[in-house]
Amino acid sequence: MSSVSALQQTLAKRSYSLTRPRRLVFEALDSGQPRTMRELCQQLQTKVDRASVYRTVKLFSDLGVITRLQIGWKYKLELSDNFSHHHHHFNCQKCGALINLPESPELEAYISNLAGQSGVTPLEHQLEIQGLCATCTADVSHE
Amino acid sequence: MSSVSALQQTLAKRSYSLTRPRRLVFEALDSGQPRTMRELCQQLQTKVDRASVYRTVKLFSDLGVITRLQIGWKYKLELSDNFSHHHHHFNCQKCGALINLPESPELEAYISNLAGQSGVTPLEHQLEIQGLCATCTADVSHE
DNA sequence: ATATTTGCAAAGGCTTTGCAACCCC
DNA sequence: GGGGTTGCAAAGCCTTTGCAAATAT
Numbered sequence: 001m002s003s004v005s006a007l008q009q010t011l012a013k014r015s016y017s018l019t020r021p022r023r024l025v026f027e028a029l030d031s032g033q034p035r036t037m038r039e040l041c042q043q044l045q046t047k048v049d050r051a052s053v054y055r056t057v058k059l060f061s062d063l064g065v066i067t068r069l070q071i072g073w074k075y076k077l078e079l080s081d082n083f084s085h086h087h088h089h090f091n092c093q094k095c096g097a098l099i100n101l102p103e104s105p106e107l108e109a110y111i112s113n114l115a116g117q118s119g120v121t122p123l124e125h126q127l128e129i130q131g132l133c134a135t136c137t138a139d140v141s142h143e
Numbered sequence: 144m145s146s147v148s149a150l151q152q153t154l155a156k157r158s159y160s161l162t163r164p165r166r167l168v169f170e171a172l173d174s175g176q177p178r179t180m181r182e183l184c185q186q187l188q189t190k191v192d193r194a195s196v197y198r199t200v201k202l203f204s205d206l207g208v209i210t211r212l213q214i215g216w217k218y219k220l221e222l223s224d225n226f227s228h229h230h231h232h233f234n235c236q237k238c239g240a241l242i243n244l245p246e247s248p249e250l251e252a253y254i255s256n257l258a259g260q261s262g263v264t265p266l267e268h269q270l271e272i273q274g275l276c277a278t279c280t281a282d283v284s285h286e
Numbered sequence: 287a288t289a290t291t292t293g294c295a296a297a298g299g300c301t302t303t304g305c306a307a308c309c310c311c
Numbered sequence: 312g313g314g315g316t317t318g319c320a321a322a323g324c325c326t327t328t329g330c331a332a333a334t335a336t
Contacts, residue, residue: 017335019291037325049293054326061216070213070269073204090263101261107253111272114247119277120233126213127270129254134262160310162316180300192318197301 003030003083010063010082021048025056026065026079033098034069034078034089070128071098081124088126092133094140099133146173146226153206153225164191168199169208169222176241177212177221177232213271214241224267231269235276237283242276 007026008018028043029035035043037057041050048056057077060066067080071091076098078084086108090099107127115122132140150169151161171186172178178186180200184193191199200220203209210223214234219241221227229251233242250270258265275283 015290017290019335021292050325051294051327052292055291058327068213068216070211070218073211075213088257090258090261090265092263093266099261099263101257104253104257107250107257110247110250110253111270114231114244114250115233115272115274118233118242118244119280120235120242120272121275121280122233122272123236123274125270125272127254127268129258129263129265129268131258131266132264137262137264158315160315162310164317193300194302194319195317198316201302 006083007065010065014063016059016063021052022056022059024048025053025060029066029077029079030083034071034076036074036076040077067126069126072130088129090129090131090133092136093130094132094136097133097135101129149226150208153208157206159202159206164195165199165202167191168196168203172209172220172222173226177214177219179217179219183220210269212269215273231272233272233274233276235279236273237275237279240276240278244272 004018004023004026007023011018011022024044024047025040028040037054040057041053044053057066061068064080064082066077066083069076069078069089071089086103088101090101091097092099111125111127112122115125147161147166147169150166154161154165167187167190168183171183180197183200184196187196200209204211207223208226209220212219212221212232214232228246230246231244233244234240235242254268254270255265
């Protein structure tokens, strides 16, 4: 529950309160995979109104609590780096699996270097890789 | 016009024809910055019906002619690597500028290495960086 | 006690679809 | 000429908004 108290602090810092619906949205995202707005609403169906889920997602996004990922043509929501670990995503084009890739300080350094070369100040970034997951790679080579 | 003939070939390969609306959508994207669906529709307003723009965008996407970028909470469309050069994007959080970052073979190598460590086969990727552009970085330090 | 937040319902946008007319090969 | 495509209009979603009731501090 320590992550809920971190959320509490983040909200308080901007004079927002930690209400039941907000806690429920946070907890839904805190466990498991990134999910679509639809999935999130369905999961909270009987507990939180759709409009409140939308309002909460927007608020959390403004506060940097959640991040929006582009997965193919849809987007998914997950907790931001402040509430989980920084990582990147791999999406299998065949079976749809979504895999978290391990952190790589080397890559991070290179990314910020690349941005620096253009004179800009990098603050955040997302990397999404598509291709075939290990299982599907094996399947294809056996065909 | 050589890029239009490349499009022609891509379409023909899957038995689609190069029609006037498709050519117009392609040409609109071929020049200038990535744009939103709304901008694309407005630009083609008098020439192509909105429904056809949507159908064409979906088709082009299936054929790998265009890519969808996530810019903050909205998405934008641009020609894919096959029809332009592979590059990444920087988005200024203050003024909204969208800047293309130079290609970097080293970065590409890191990325494919990262994917390889997880046993997956990387085929495509997108990197989006947010922060402050050069001008806004200067502005902030003068404040 | 009071300002914030929620649920509900309705409105507003964006995207897709059915179908007759039209165009590309 | 004929099947793939388009335009139009209507339907379907997704998301936002107004407002009275409920809630947090």
